[in-house]
Amino acid sequence: MAEDTLGLMKDCQLSVRKLNPRQYIADISELKNVEVWFQRASDVVRKLKTGDVDMGIVGYDMLREYGEDSEDLVIVHDALGFGECHLAIGIPTYGIFENINSLNELAAMPLWTEDRPLRVVTGYTYLGKKFLEKHGFKHVQLSTADGALEAAPAMGTADAILDLVSSGTTLRENNLKEISGGAVLSSQGVFVANKKALLERKEVLDVAHEMLERFEAHLTALGQFTVVANMRGASAEEVAERILNNTSYPGLQGPTVSPVYTNEGGTANVDYYAITICVPKPQLYHAVQQLRKAGGSGVLVSPLTYIFDEETPRYRQLLENLKA
Amino acid sequence: MAEDTLGLMKDCQLSVRKLNPRQYIADISELKNVEVWFQRASDVVRKLKTGDVDMGIVGYDMLREYGEDSEDLVIVHDALGFGECHLAIGIPTYGIFENINSLNELAAMPLWTEDRPLRVVTGYTYLGKKFLEKHGFKHVQLSTADGALEAAPAMGTADAILDLVSSGTTLRENNLKEISGGAVLSSQGVFVANKKALLERKEVLDVAHEMLERFEAHLTALGQFTVVANMRGASAEEVAERILNNTSYPGLQGPTVSPVYTNEGGTANVDYYAITICVPKPQLYHAVQQLRKAGGSGVLVSPLTYIFDEETPRYRQLLENLKA
């Protein structure tokens, strides 16, 4: 997570410089009066709650588990695009669980009693308790362990686990399975702040705003290409109309059109126009095909670092959340 | 080779995701219904021949050795730009070979008889046999070994080796040398397909076409820069003519020309024009010198991700090969 976060900040031209290779504090040369602390995710959330830190970047799962639904925390950006995983129940594929395939079936097993509850081992006792109670589990015992949860059912020290799942391979290798309804939440990196700090200190809100803008602009740019195509045509208008009417990719406001000068016996002549548009990466090949059909040739594709749209809805949302 | 291939696909916005870090299967999120298998090069070629896989990326040397000139294989792209090397004969620099410097001289050595043939150790027995027979070697014995071919002549278990050469250092360190006429083939990464799969399954041909287009467009873009220069001038035409008549870099169809507005007492005036062209990387410095001579200042150079030209000749060639 630290590496992903640093990568994102570097991509957003925020230079995090560790002051000492063996300590945990850094600064950001582009943002004055900001100190960066490297902390474990659980400590980040703890310190956000107490106000020891003003802003933090953590996984959503950790925010929820250690944040314990605190009113002091407010999410500034909820999808930073890294650290994707989900938190889910895993039960054995064998024995009494062989035919259990949903959370409801698990809850309905007559086996669980006060003396012999369903034993779930997890690092997420806060979320786990809430989730299982909400889904009607009456006799549950959550315990914690610091390592290798997935081995507990085979060792006989737990019936089920509640843990992060990414590809499912670890579950399979331990003969565990996910069940229908057993997913507690989906998680990825989020940008959180202490509510009071945002409300009471203007400079904190300003930094949060700038970082939010940079993150948004970079994440948007990551999904787009600048595409320039030369098109033969009678006039800029005619070429523009061809793009606007015959392709699905008009660009942000519309295509930018500039004349291309070709050599006609020593004098420059305009038969071609260069049109510039933005295209979402997944549609690039489709766009190229449409541009070719519309008479485009020499399609140049370039990367983008940022796309700043007018005003990010996430900032308006944040201001509203602060009022609440 | 796997790393180079993955790098190329990533650069072409094809996201290969391993489903399990310890297995050998992946998918590509941008291409539905495509499964990627990670296999050793020899296995890739074997499976392409049997039709167990539809398309593959391997070194040309492996394609020829394990493909054994099979009619079931067709090359889609023959120069992916990585894994360059060549397959060549190496003989000792000392002893009876001290004055042998060409393949013809080697073949003409009276030493080789039925009882005492030229002993060549190689991992390329198919290609080696064909090559040596074609060049008039009568008494040859090819043997195979799984490691350290280059040590065999010094150990006395072979007279010559036939192996891949990149920088020649390994040959030199083992007191071996290449000889004139001893190069069997040059190799780099190639994109191959099973002919029947392309002919009989439209979706395979479509995927091959799209991947070919992406590879081509990316490899073309790797060799070019977008160059923008501001040039003072009386009009767009005049500036364009200067570029067209006085430089060797007119761009794809010609320079794109756009007005630059300078401040003249609060009102905007056009004295400069921004011209945009593409320049091959090796000629960049030359182009900058020409642009300066032609009055250009403030030359901006940017990278490109893709250049899609009109229709790649390689695809037309592929369609013809499929008919054959």
Add this chain to the structure above:
Amino acid sequence: MAEDTLGLMKDCQLSVRKLNPRQYIADISELKNVEVWFQRASDVVRKLKTGDVDMGIVGYDMLREYGEDSEDLVIVHDALGFGECHLAIGIPTYGIFENINSLNELAAMPLWTEDRPLRVVTGYTYLGKKFLEKHGFKHVQLSTADGALEAAPAMGTADAILDLVSSGTTLRENNLKEISGGAVLSSQGVFVANKKALLERKEVLDVAHEMLERFEAHLTALGQFTVVANMRGASAEEVAERILNNTSYPGLQGPTVSPVYTNEGGTANVDYYAITICVPKPQLYHAVQQLRKAGGSGVLVSPLTYIFDEETPRYRQLLENLKA
């Protein structure tokens, strides 16, 4: 330093290819007749002085220490942007030095006599001697050591050290401190040449010129973004004036302005103009804010590889230095 230098050359499209992974010679495919030698910094300077090599890239500290103010050396580029550090005196924080905080105070300590001089351990005996003599130290003994200078004061084998400092952590961990006036020089990577080679061999000067241009153009580009903003407006002039009069970022000569065509009932209409400017990276966010205020929307930000300005003052300076 080797890694940084190779990184810079690669970024400047100069492909350094080692001819043999275990030797120290390489070529550059873009520059004919150039041979690259990998040498320790001290050897680079020694060989520049003797003329064994024509040009070199080393830290400024090494140039000064081993160059010994030789007239045979001339600096081509003095700030390559990597290897920043400074050379400074370090003295203990404890004992007799506890209250010594400046170079003058250190020099004035009555302790130093001919029999008991200030003992300074350093790898920079040439620079150290000159520096201390210049600052009035009478009784000084410089000694050399090949490792771990910073441990010498605690071991009692020296009173002070003279060494490179980057973050100061190593000093602190050994209970040493810098003192006011104790900094000998600041250093970063520099591009140096043998004066005679530049004067007498035109092809050496040409290569130095081209490398200087590429380094300059790349280092300039590293600090700038290309910014394109769509702005609604009555005409190109009107939009250009808005940029020129209301923002601090007019671009190199001024904004390039191109029409954007929007769809108005099937026909293309120009209500927007795309303006293109260059913006220094540290001011990007400020520029986006100004552009928005001026009516900009859809601000696209792209990276640059090179910015070639008209003629680099460093080259004129070099020519003058050669005359001297």
Add this chain to the structure above:
Amino acid sequence: MAEDTLGLMKDCQLSVRKLNPRQYIADISELKNVEVWFQRASDVVRKLKTGDVDMGIVGYDMLREYGEDSEDLVIVHDALGFGECHLAIGIPTYGIFENINSLNELAAMPLWTEDRPLRVVTGYTYLGKKFLEKHGFKHVQLSTADGALEAAPAMGTADAILDLVSSGTTLRENNLKEISGGAVLSSQGVFVANKKALLERKEVLDVAHEMLERFEAHLTALGQFTVVANMRGASAEEVAERILNNTSYPGLQGPTVSPVYTNEGGTANVDYYAITICVPKPQLYHAVQQLRKAGGSGVLVSPLTYIFDEETPRYRQLLENLKA
């Protein structure tokens, strides 16, 4: 700790074989019906308390912290000779703590009140609370963090830390210091068991007994050498008396004495005797000096793998503890 434990067991000829490189269960080929679980220290103690495991090897600090003085745990061997460290209070060397050098002084600081307690960050909240209460701290707030405790005082989120100290370097680098009376406990690896398992299942006690014997015998042998010296003498008795009366190293019960036959004109004669004793390693050189003075020559020194003394007092102690 896992590595040290495996090393000890290997040295004791107990072959721990992981059944699967990616799981956490192993067996011991020399001890039937024993399953080895690899768990984090905290989990080992948790499972020892619940009886999920019968025996475990952990650091004494973890045993005390997570064992919470449970009556279900009994120590079988309290000094396995690895993992030495101690748990201690660390406070800043600067600011208000500059002149605080003992636990009593820290407790007596008038600063601490109910509203502003001494804030201690630690991973040892159980032990820390007990320790501070016992030493008269009234206003204390213990908080937990998952990483980098030692940075907390400088960050202002705690006043003091309570953590493991080995060499003190980490403390010093963070400008923290230990104080007189601030050491909570000393720790090394210990061999613990679930009391009920030892009492109720004979086979568990037997395995614990055998492992205890092997550990003891190996740890004893690590500190001793077998020493054989040839001594000239009139008879075995005379030589033995010389050893017994003139050296401090008589061996376990006394020296073993065997005749050495020398060649005297073709017939074998006894003028020398080989005496064999055990010597503690730290006294080896002293012993050699005494043996030489007593007429010894040719002193051979060999390593030992085990020394089994009669009956280990630790086993008697264990049996008594089980009765309690």
Add this chain to the structure above:
Amino acid sequence: MAEDTLGLMKDCQLSVRKLNPRQYIADISELKNVEVWFQRASDVVRKLKTGDVDMGIVGYDMLREYGEDSEDLVIVHDALGFGECHLAIGIPTYGIFENINSLNELAAMPLWTEDRPLRVVTGYTYLGKKFLEKHGFKHVQLSTADGALEAAPAMGTADAILDLVSSGTTLRENNLKEISGGAVLSSQGVFVANKKALLERKEVLDVAHEMLERFEAHLTALGQFTVVANMRGASAEEVAERILNNTSYPGLQGPTVSPVYTNEGGTANVDYYAITICVPKPQLYHAVQQLRKAGGSGVLVSPLTYIFDEETPRYRQLLENLKA
């Protein structure tokens, strides 16, 4: 295997010194006129057959596969104690194989026909063919692959695999299983020689003999401890009888008994005897218990490097094999 072999030779005081870190030839300082070649296992066997090398150490599986039952190969030592594994058939746990649990059942599946044979992928085509034919498989097609055999059934390119199995984890992770009767052979490192070389060159037989003796003596010593116990007794005979009659560990020919002299008022007295025996490692603890019961105290246990027994039966066997 190379590492294990070098480890064995080092333990046997045979110092293999590579002449050049980047080549493949070494010598052994203790054995004159011996050259060591480092080769892949398949190449070792190939060269043993052709007589290019005289002796080799390889896995038994490789010997059988590449040796192809050649009469030119003779095994000198068949159990060097490293590289244990076995070669076995693996079939899927699912689909049509779900209920197939033995080789006979697999052979009897009506599915296999000439057109649709059982497809087995393996690196052991020689052994595999012989094994399957011998066990009544009529319609089998063996194919080869250079990597990741275990993925072939899931990919649909083979029905079964024939490969080395160590812990079975790789099989399980690929949803494959071993079947009753499906084990082709067990393998470990073996010491092989070219028969003709042993018969015709005395010096080769001598080296083989010495290496065989050293290997045997070392492997025997690895399993034994020297045990010395002090026992109180009336006389050496009495103590010896106690050992011989009351314990199961008399040593090789019987216990060695030496007097121990204890101090009795300044004169040396013999009340104890030191008895020395060899004990197999797995019985050590049992032996200590018996010795204690028989009155032993202070039991010292030491390692052994070699045990040379009278004449190794393996050498007699080798001589017989050479006659055959």
Add this chain to the structure above:
Amino acid sequence: MAEDTLGLMKDCQLSVRKLNPRQYIADISELKNVEVWFQRASDVVRKLKTGDVDMGIVGYDMLREYGEDSEDLVIVHDALGFGECHLAIGIPTYGIFENINSLNELAAMPLWTEDRPLRVVTGYTYLGKKFLEKHGFKHVQLSTADGALEAAPAMGTADAILDLVSSGTTLRENNLKEISGGAVLSSQGVFVANKKALLERKEVLDVAHEMLERFEAHLTALGQFTVVANMRGASAEEVAERILNNTSYPGLQGPTVSPVYTNEGGTANVDYYAITICVPKPQLYHAVQQLRKAGGSGVLVSPLTYIFDEETPRYRQLLENLKA
């Protein structure tokens, strides 16, 4: 060298404990008042000369180069058994040196003049100058370089090199060769002391003495095995005579002989005797063969840690050197 030295000290039961992983000072728990400094070899010699350290372990080559034949240095142990290499001249195998094969021939080349001396690059300018002058070189220029000396002749910046050679591979790979008479010295690790410290401070001499004894005793033990053979015989004398008269391995003073008791109908009988001798490792197999011929069976071989002989001649030599 540091690693080898620490290995030797550990083998000699001298526990070097670094006080701080990032500093350079350690102590030895077995030797009070000794501080260990980790320094580069050149610094060790410099500090031995100035008396900053009392004793040191360095390569003999470094001692001679940086010691500059100082009278303040005295060698305590001259052959510590690690770091073997030799310092020698290397010249090209090609060009004008093709037929030069001895130092005399090199000196006699008419090429070398005052203006064009033989240029030798080396890190050993002190030793190199002395050596070349002594061997009649008149026109020589020694230069220094900090890396990759062996590349200098091919680069044209030197004619010859003077450097350490171990296997000769680096020379060969750079097309250099050693010449007859060109070896300056052979080197291995040596134990050196400051003469004045040994003379004036008894405690330094004592520590040097003890370390010398331990090194000697350990290095002797490394070359020997303890061998125990059971031999059938009529009496101890008869068995001892057999050993003394029929084998070449009588042990240090002679064989130690002890009775072995065999079981004869429940009573213990002595038919065998265990003889114990020391055997040099290289003769082990020969000794086993002789013992077998002499009736030995069950030959047990064990390692030794130390052999302390009576009084080491190296110590007497040291005392004499101190008087000189």
